[in-house]
Every structure is written in C-alpha cells, then in structure tokens.
Amino acid sequence: MKIRRANVRDAAALARLLKTFDWFPHLQAETFVSTRKRVARDLKALNADDSHSIYIALQGRQVVGYATVHWQPYFILSAPEGYVGELFVSEKVRGKGIGTELLAAVKKEATKRGCSRLMLLNRRNRESYKRKFYAKNGWTERKDMANFLFMLEK
Ligand SMILES: CC(C)(COP(=O)(O)OP(=O)(O)OC[C@H]1O[C@@H](n2cnc3c(N)ncnc32)[C@H](O)[C@@H]1OP(=O)(O)O)[C@@H](O)C(=O)NCCC(=O)NCCS
Secondary structure (H helix, E strand, C coil), rough: CEEEEECCHHHHHHHHCCCCCCCCCHHHHHHHHHHHHHHHHHHHHHCCCCCCCEEEECCCCEEEEEEEEEEEEECCCCCCCCEEEEEEECCCCCCCCCCHHHHHHHHHHHHHHHHECCCEECCCCCCCHCCCHHCCCCCCCCEEECCCCCCCCC
C-alpha cells in the first residue's frame, strides 16, 4: 500500500472508489463519466494553489482510500488550522490501518506547515464515531460546539 498526493490523472480511480459508497444517493444517481469529470475538475481546482492537499491510498493502481485537507489561516489563531473535509477507506479494506496512515500523512504535513491544529466533523451515528476511531487516534471531541448549515437553493 502506498500513500501519495493525488493529481488530475487519479480522477478515474477516485471516481471508481466513490461509486462504491452507498451513503450518498446523488453519487449513485450520476453516471461514472459524470463522477470522473467532476472529480477531475475538483482535483484541478484543489491543486491549483497551496491551500489544499488530497492524499490517496493505492493498492496497485486501485485507489482504496483518500483524505482531503484544507489549510485555513484564521485571524484568531496563532497558526493555521487544517480542516479534514473527507476521509474514506474502501469498505473491502477497512480495519487494516489505511485510515490511520492517511491521517498520519495529514498530521505530518500539518506539522511541516506549522499548523496549530486539525479539525473534522464525524456524524455520531457513524460506525467510526461509535468505535471511537478519532478518539483512539488522539483527537478530542468538542462537545460545546454546534454545527450549522445554511442550505442554498441549487
Ligand atoms: C473511519 C475510517 C476512515 C477508518 O479507516 P480504517 O482504515 O478502516 O481504520 P484503521 O484500520 O486505520 O483503524 C482501525 C479503527 O478504525 C475504525 N474502523 C475499523 N473498521 C471500520 C469500519 N468498517 N467502519 C467504521 N470504522 C471502522 C475502528 O475505530 C478501528 O478501531 P478498532 O478496531 O479498535 O475498533 C474507515 O473505516 C471509513 O472510511 N469508514 C467509513 C467512512 C467514515 O466514517 N469516514 C469518517 C467520516 S469523517
């Protein structure tokens, strides 16, 4: 298993992994070609500057996991925060250390960048939350925070 930064040439392999997730009905509804094109467009945008990092875990040519992180400076923090937007491992290979390794790559880069902390959201009804994946990896839950969304018409 190899972990490296993703580029636009990884769009098809990433789209193949995304199509295996049954949590997101809109992903299931779109064709493989649409997913690949969307992922390619997003990878291009994300890699256009130094504000984001996309890591993929590869087994041969197959992408079996990925993590996205957005590096965010804050006026109220002494050093930037890394926001882990997505962390997913293929259902077939969960529990084999891949998620932990992807997080380790993110932590390594965060340290190199001089960040003050990492942040992410984890639904309480997910198995990862119930099995304390992040707590076991040293993350602290912020029980005093509420998470708000403002939905825009689309
Ligand atoms: C959560 C996730 C990224 C962890 O990656 P992983 O490679 O499976 O995890 P690792 O092998 O590195 O670590 C093992 C730990 O992961 C968690 N884990 C293992 N299998 C899991 C599964 N099928 N589903 C959810 N969490 C799992 C457990 O906490 C486990 O520790 P335990 O065996 O002591 O209970 C991965 O299971 C996954 O993609 N789950 C579904 C998506 C998700 O919940 N993502 C996080 C949203 S923020």
